[in-house]
Amino acid sequence: MSRRAMIRAVVAILLIVTALAFRPDRALQVATGNVALTLCSEVFVSGLPADLVYAQSLAPNPGLRLLGPLLRHKIDRTHRAVDATWAGLFASRATYRGAAGCRLTYGESPKPAVVVTPPSLRRDALAGPSPVQTDNPALIAALDHVFVEPAHPPHRWVRAVVIVQHGKIVAERYAPGVAVDTPLLGYSASKTAINALVGVLVRHGRLDVTAPAPVAAWKDGDPRRAITLDNLLRMTSGLRVEERDTGFDPTSRMMFIEPDMAAYAASRQLKAKPGERFEYASPNTLIAAAIVRQQVGGSRADVLNFARRELFDPLGMRGVVFETDAAGTPIGSTRMLAPARDWARLGLLYLHDGVADGRRILPEGWVAYSTRATLGSDYGAGLWTNDSENANARGRVRGGMPRDAYFASGRLGQRIYVMPSQDLVIVRMGATWSEDFDIEGDLRLIREAIAALEPAPRP
Structure with missing residues (x-):
């Protein structure tokens, strides 16, 4: 040769x-x-x-x-x-x-799942059927700033903003073609709904976040048996489930190739001891979502009906669509759609310490648990938090977000900000492709909303 x-x-x-x-x-x-x-x-x-x-x-x-x-x-x-x-x-x-x-689909045409929506007599206290218009000039200016488009990419493409204070919508605005009842994709804000469903089962005494996660594939002697639900919610499982959005990483494969997403996630091996390393990755949430499904009956209809009966309906979240994989597991990492007002209702549940309309939905202490920072990060257990010494949290506080604030956050700028000291929830949904999904624009909105809603202190 x-x-x-x-x-x-x-x-x-x-x-x-x-x-x-x-x-x-x-x-x-x-x-x-x-x-x-x-x-x-x-x-x-x-x-x-x-x-x-x-x-x-x-x-x-x-x-x-x-x-x-x-x-x-x-x-x-x-x-x-x-x-x-x-x-x-x-x-x-x-x-x-x-x-x-x-x-x-994977070679088949699935039949629609049977989802029972029980009747509810709960009155909608947030607002009427039309968008709430404000006559507060400062709030109007704040909304103008959010929806203005830059002259050059990356675009902001904000689709909805809802501002709720003292349990009422004080201002909201929608992009053309988006209405108060338009279900909007929450991407990773969906993880907060899985946190809530786990919380419901903890309140019922059917799950313990400190116990080994009940995953059948992790047999005795398997080091993954040490993984707890807390590890899954806090992204400290130690599993090789990297999320890079490259198309080559395990999360990409799970999301768009594997029919049983949770089974694939659970099949991954450890690269670190559970509880010792924080690494944000959606497969952790899919395993938690599959645990919820198994706990409430095992089928797609079982888990969707449970979510509606125990969480969405009591909150008045009538417009939720929770997509599932081929195994029937809610894709709790990224695939919940809901109108912006419904995302606000989810935020209000956490603002009110897990109570809605006088009914306890989440166990006492669950919100504090969920918003407690994990290791050295600014992530809790399904929510991002400012109650951390992490540089990102400190930067948000310097930018005008209250120290006690926490939020759900999803790709392209889906965010539900909860600010207990202001009795305030702000929802911002969009298709924003900047590197940080326009966190600076959100901080400006928060600063201006707080200034508009609360009297400025006297000099």
Whole structure:
């Protein structure tokens, strides 16, 4: 063999080994799955125009931009499905299933889940059917600042802001095409709903966050048996479940390739001793969500009905759509959709220490537990917190957010801020592609809202 031929052979072998290691086919499958599911949810659940969804929620994604014009999608309005492909290959399909939202399908067309919504006599105390208009000029200016678009990308594309003080909406505003009852995708703000569902089961005495997590796959002698529900909620499980949003990482694979997301997450091995390292990663939440499902009956309908009966209905959250994976587990990391007002209602539950309309939903002390910082981070157990010496928390306090504030936070700027010292909840939903999802804009909104709602101190 000539030297040139040998070099070519070595290069070919290296390319093959690299392809096997990095699995570009999986990354392409992740991309088509992301396109199909996002379009399905925001078109068929949220009711947003398909072109707007693609332009705001998908097109700015750097990874999708790299795939260029070979990444295509088709919306089937007759069957309420979305197909996405790359180069005619790596096809993904997501279908709309009514009250259960959208789901990626794996060669089958799932039937809609049966979801029972019990009648409720609870009166909606937040506001009437129309957006609340304020005559407070300072609040109007604050909302103007939130919705103004920069001259150049990254865009903010704010879709909804709701400001609630003393249990009433004092101001709200929506983007064109978004209404008070439009379900909006919460991304990682969904994790707070899983925190609440775990809390309900703790109050019922059916779960203990300090005990080993009841995962059947973790047998006696398996070091993962040491993982507790607290570790899962606090992202200290030590599992190899990195979240990088690259298409190659375990979280990307879980979200857009694996039909049983929690089983895949639970199959990952340890890289650190449980409880010793904080690493934010959505597979932890999927394992917790699967535990909730198993505790309440095991089926998709069981868990969705439980969530509605024990959490959403008592809070008056009538517009929630909680999407599940093929195994029936709520995708509690990222796939809950709800109107902005309903996200505010979830924030009010935490503001009121787990009590809604005089009824205790979460156990006493649960909010304090959930907002206590984990290790050296500014993350609690399903909520981010300012009650921490972490640099991010200190920066938010310097930026005008109260020290006692905590918040749910999701990709592209889905945030539910809870500020007990101000008796205030602010919801901000959007499709914001800046690196920090416009936290500076949120801090300005919080500063201006507090100044507008509370008299300025005398000099």
